[in-house]
Amino acid sequence: MTSDATDFYASLPVFDNFAEAVKAKNYRPLPDDWVIGFSDVVGSTQAIANGRYKAVNMVGAGVIASVANALGRRPFPFIFGGDGASFAVSPSEAPAAAQALAAMAAFAHAEFELDLRIATIPVRQIRAAARDVRVARFAVSEHCNYAMFAGGGLSWFEERAKRGEFALPHAPDGALPDLSGLSCRWGVAPAKYGLVLSVIVSPRGDDPRYPALVDEVVQMVLGAAQSGRPITVESLGVGAAGQAIALEACAVKASGVSRLRAQFTAATNYLMGLTFHKLKLKAGGFDAALYAAEVAANADFRKFDDGLRMTLDCAPAFADALEARLASADEFADWGVLRQKAAQITCFVPSINEHGHVHFVDGAEGGYTMAATAMKARRLLKAEAA
Helix, strand or coil: CCCCCCCCCCCCCEECCHHHHCCHHHCEECCCCCEEEEEEECCHHHHHHCCCHHHHHHHHHHHHHHHHHHCCCCCCCEEECCCEEEEEECCCCHHHHHHHHHHHHHHHHHHHCCCEEEEEEEHHHHHHCCCECEEEEEECCCCCEEEEEECEHHHHHHHHHCCCCCECCCCCCCCCCCCCCEECCECCEECCCCEEEEEEEEECCCCCHHHHHHHHHHHHHHHCCCEECCCCCCCCCECCHHHHHHHHHHHHHCCCCCHHHHHHHHHHHHHHHHHHHHHCCEECCEEHHHHHHHHHHHECCEEEECCEEEEEEECHHHHHHHHHHHHCCCCCEEEEEEEECEEEEEEECCCCCCCCCEEEEEECCCHHHHHHHHHHHHHHHHHHHC
């Protein structure tokens, strides 16, 4: 199946029930000639240990922002992974997306002092390796939906990209991605029920028991009295000025302005955001209270990309029960969790007057990156014991 029609993604049905959105029957195969892009921050575990978790998330979200802006903000499937992102584009859009990805890698090194690994591959090449890439759309709110991926193709590609295969060269020094709309002004959101739990549950091979496990885990989450979204209107607060301004100034600098001008712009944006949020102001069609409600509603705290990923605000007892259930599935599933005190978001807001702005959720103490590290450690222990 080949298609250069960029409306493939727009034609997919949108599911507003997460339990339905994770079912394999609801995913559609990407056209063979579409291209997958991948990115991740090299050494992200150490960067997080050094307290740079917000910078790591900023670079991961920056990949999505740069590609989205390069494509004229036309909807395309992407997924945020904490320390990176993956996406799919049509063949006509692939050159612009690759250029944006290469520029983001160069900029991440120059401004954030983080090394971004990047790679691309045609879908047909993944299928030649007996893997697939299928896509579904999940509506987190009336105005915002996210892509989810199945088929094993993204995981297969990620493993090889991390070995250096399919690498895309970085753009030359001085390259500037378009990071318009990327921001990081919100502070961490403290847990309401006791802790924020980052969860990754991945299949081991094609074991038929895995889909049933995902269904059961999702039902556990949906049915728990003390488990829910980690970002709420009540938990939203403007972050510490120094870090928020410094990170946003890096993004503003991608527009080509001087460092001083970028810092001034970021500081002005921060102060305006703080004032509007605290006083719940309205101006020029913008309503700060409505915007905060949409931030919470549009946050991507549940997703599927060849495996289940969730960031949950939950009680310790629920976390215990969930871990016990996952431990009982060690035969056929890999999993990792991280318990934290708070969650955080990184935002892509092309226009404050539009309702579809997107907000990428992660745990505030390492989130998905550290949960993946725990998963790899468990996998290694099992392999050594076998």
